[in-house]
């Protein structure tokens with residue numbers, strides 16, 4: 140067993156690009172779910188809006204790549220309105236159903252053969268991130284060169300995406316922190332607890348819920364953009380339901396209704412996930428057997444890892460519903 | 476305590492104005508702040524509210540009484556926009572309404588509390604209070620981002636909130652979570668928070684339910700205080716002693732209808748009222764405390 144490799148890879152998980160795009164998406168989900176109590180199970184759909192916004196400008200509209208940013212944000216605003224208008228006046232669970240369905244519909248539409256011309260079908264859209272990388276080169280980061288920091292080495296390409304990504308995490312995290320400390324954030328937190336009380340005090344609850352859904356969605360969109368820029372491609376199956384639930388797990392792990400929780404949660408999530416993945420891979424290098432019965436072989440590492448993620452979420456809910464950083468009295472997640 | 480000698484000018488004005496009104500259901504008032512006409516609401520087969528005409532005198536304390544299931548809460552819900560009427564209209568402070576969103580009613584100055592207290596338990600007491608203030612600059616997200624835009628107003632709101640907390644004897648709980656308050660304190664907080672909206676009509680749904688007798692006395696004082704500051708109070712209550720003690724006018728509902736109206740003295744001796752209570756409560760006295 141190569142422990143030093145396992146640790147190196149795990150630490151890379153802690154600060155790598157996966158943690159970045161999860162953190163941004165989790166901050167968005169936190170606005171909706173943690174602060175306002177909106178059950179958005181379609182964050183992957185918002186991420187797809189950002190990724191396809193970028194991809195489509197290059198692939199279909201053939202205009203400057205940078206227009207993809209406002210286009211992606213426009214997509215996510217439309218998606219948010221579409222999800223919110225029919226459901227936000229109803230009980231909380233309706234939003235959950237609609238968001239999970241809408242995200243799935245988006246994935247199925249963009250991967251369909253029928254619309255291949257626009258969205259590239261199941262192959263997605265590739266090779267559009269060049270203008271983004273050129274900016275990195277302008278800042279003196281050579282894409283192909285390797286950069287070493289202590290135990291880590293990154294390619295220039297990874298490094299540039301991470302610099303932009305972590306800057307965005309810091310900026311978005313700061314803005315959301317400010318908002319939640321303001322009277323606007325107070326209204327959201329009050330809605331999470333009792334909508335009717337807030338209505339009786341003269342606040343338009345519907346409008347605030349919509350604002351929260353849209354803000355969280357736009358933040359999710361930015362996450363999708365970073366992810367697409369890192370891969371240099373958009374693939375429909377990267378925006379499946381599992382992604383939303385992993386992000387939710389990462390958020391709950393860190394602690395809901397705290398900005399720090401939504402950043403540190405995803406980092407820990409990827410630390411643990413990468414560690415388990417590499418550890419199990421080495422353990423199951425040869426099939427593990429008891430007598431003739433095979434417990435696990437290397438092809439099953441992925442599944443076992445996902446089972447462990449599920450188990451983690453269950454244990455968290457049971458023993459520490461407020462997450463690692465949450466305050467039990469204030470932040471405890473109550474499964475309404 | 477002799478009510479006549481301690482009556483405030485506002486109370487005297489309200490009583491004098493109402494003394495001219497006949498004690499009959501739907502009677503017109505000299506200066507009504509709230510007028511309801513043919514307001515009806517059905518739930519399946521049950522007609523929960525069926526009020527032909529009702530007026531509430533401005534500046535008075537009006538009690539709304541009636542057995543459980545009489546439709547008092549439903550009427551509150553209809554008037555405050557939490558439920559919509561099947562038919563009928565009402566006017567509030569001269570504005571005619573047929574349906575309205577709850578937040579609009581609150582902005583017009585009609586604020587309510589709930590039979591089941593709605594304190595926001597995971598916010599602190601002072602945050603509960605601040606939330607009540609209307610027209611907050613910082614409640615727009617684009618202002619929320621910039622402290623300088625709302626800090627000054629927030630300080631003014633906090634000052635007003637602290638004054639109210641002082642008055643309602645909740646100052647010592649200022650920074651506690653509202654969840655740490657006792658049931659009675661939550662009722663007080665809900666009422667104080669409602670006052671943060673600067674209402675002209677305060678509608679209290681069973682403000683005394685579950686409140687211990689010592690607190691009841693101070694709640695009484697607070698409700699009188701609201702009238703003395705020029706607000707109109709409409710409240711639902713079961714405790715006839717208390718109704719008698721503080722209200723200028725009493726409206727009695729049963730099975731969705733207004734069956735009687737009058738001064739507290741007139742109502743206590745009204746046979747229709749005694750009937751309605753006896754019918755619903757199998758012989759328990761009107762003066763007995765309800766659970």
Ligand SMILES: Nc1ncnc2c1ncn2[C@@H]1O[C@H](COP(=O)(O)OP(=O)(O)O)[C@@H](O)[C@H]1O
Pocket residue numbers: 518521522523541542543544545546547548549550
């Ligand atoms: N949401 C509802 N759905 C069905 N029936 C209701 C609803 N709300 C109230 N009711 C019925 O309407 C009647 C009046 O209830 P309510 O207004 O709560 O009475 P009160 O407050 O005077 O005790 C009752 O018979 C009650 O069962």
Ligand SMILES: [Mg+2]
Pocket residue numbers: 547548549590
């Ligand atoms: Mg009631």
